[in-house]
Amino acid sequence: MNKKISFAGPSITEKEVEYVTDAVKNGWYENFDGYIEKLEKAFAQYVGVRYAVATFCCTHALHLAAAALGLQAGDEVIVTDFSWVATAYAVAYTGASCVFVDIEPETWTIDPACIRKAITRKTRAIMLVHTFGHPAEMREIMDISREYGLFVIEDAAPAVGAEYHGKRVGGFGDVSCCSFQGAKMTVSGxxxxxxxxxxxxxxxxxxxxxxxxxxxxxxxxSDYLGFEYVMSNLTAALALAQLERAEELMEKKRRIFHWYEERLSGVKGIRLVREKPGCKSNCCYPSMLLEDSFYADRDDVLAGLRRKNIHARPGFPQMSRFPVFEQRFPNPVSRRVEEHGISLPSAANLEEEDIDFVCRNLLRLIRRG
Ligand SMILES: Cc1ncc(COP(=O)(O)O)c(C=O)c1O
Structure with a gap:
């Protein structure tokens, strides 16, 4: 069997080993939270915001966002319909209702026109995602939030380093949240x-x-009903080393995306998610749509790739169809991406020949129909 072509995976160097080893050996007593403090400071500076709280995971950070903004039962939050479910559950934990709206077909990020149509007297906030590392349309979203007095939460879980018109994402909303989960660009487990x-x-x-x-x-x-959501010092050591390499890691992701672009753009039936003018994606998960007119079945294509040890992913299912939620809008673009979307492998250990192998197999499967 050929090398496993992983969907995602990190780049670990001596720097990470050194920081973690130091945390294991010395991160106790007076240094018990040294790496947490360094990480919070460095991350806030990197994104260009004043305050940071390191958490066990991004889901916790999102829940803190919803709770710290005082969201509660009776409130409505406008949420993108295309995401990992943590985006929505973080809102639901507070008792507030999620009103799911559709995404833009070009970037798979929340569609500002759909946000406008969903606003009611109960709307308190907008929860957007910088989907797969591509910035959401922040100018319009912030205009809407000012016009209607709404909070904005940026779910920037996969988008460390991405920029919208020259400014890093995570610095626009009232709160933003990032992830170091193992499949992200910067990881700490x-x-x-x-x-x-x-x-x-x-x-x-x-x-x-x-x-x-x-x-x-x-x-x-204790004066408030709180949560145990803090990050460990050991985890912070690994996250700090990764953050210090963020530009290098993003360059690798962008290179992988360009290798895909060279091979797949212009292919009939494939629509790659590309950067919109003014946006810099971190290219965390290069993605594409097998267009409706196309004869190949998406799940057959994924299964065919898997037989070659190539691990790609389908689009997320629409969250508004989950049993715990109610669907107010049909959101056809989200549905189309659910059914026809593919995120391509972009682990940090992949080289151009691996991407070539992926594309050759993908094109063979598609052409066979
Ligand atoms: C868009 C989005 N939001 C939230 C999360 C949750 O992040 P974590 O796994 O760190 O809790 C993820 C993780 O995959 C994500 O992709």
Whole structure:
């Protein structure tokens, strides 16, 4: 069998080994949270925001966002219909309702025109995703939020380093959240980051992330119903090493995307997700649509690739069809991507010959129909 062509996977160097080894040996006693502090500071600086809270995972950061903004039962939050379900569950944990709206066919990010149509008197916030590393249409989204007085949460889980008109994503909304989960561009196994410029939102998130502990009336006193969401110092050491290599890791991702682009653009029936003008994607997960007119079945194509040890992924199912939610809009673009979308392998250990192998097999499968 040929080499496994993994969907995702990290690049680990001596730097990561050195930081983690140091955390294991020395990250105790007076240094017990040294790497957490360094990581939070470095991440806030990297994105260009004032405050950061390192969390066990991005799902926790998203939940903190929804909770710190005071979302609750009776509120509506407009959420993209195309994402990993953590985006929506983070809202649902607070009791607020998710109103799912459609995505743009070019970038698979939330469609601002659909946001406008979904606003009601109950709407409190917009939860967007920088899908697979491509920035959402932030200018229009921020205009809408100002016009209607809505909070904006950026789910930037896969989008570390991506830019919208020269500014890093994660610096636009009231809160944004990133992930260090093992399939992301910068990894620490599990890991997340909560970001904000607002001192009060930061204060609430910090408190909620550590069991609402204030010590106000006694040691271990808690004044708020909080959560144990903090990141470990060991995890922070690995995440910091990865963050310091973010530009290099993004360059690799972008190179992989361009190898796909060279081989797949112009192929009848394939529509690659490309960068919109003014947007810089981190190309976390290069993705494409097998167009409706095309005869090949998407799941047959994925199965055929798997037989060659090539691990690609289908599009996410529409969250609005999950049993815990209600569907208000049909969101046909999300549905089309669910049924015909493919995310291509882009693990950090792939070279041009691997991408060539993927594309040759993909084209063979497609042409066979
Ligand atoms: C868009 C999106 N949001 C949230 C998450 C959750 O991140 P984590 O696994 O770090 O909790 C993911 C992770 O895959 C994601 O892709």
């Amino acid at each position: 599990e890991g997340g980051m909560f970001l904000t410029n607002d001192p009060e939102i930061y204060r609430r998130a910090r408190l909620l992330s550590s069991m609402g502990r204030t010590d106000s009336r006694a040691v271990f006193w």
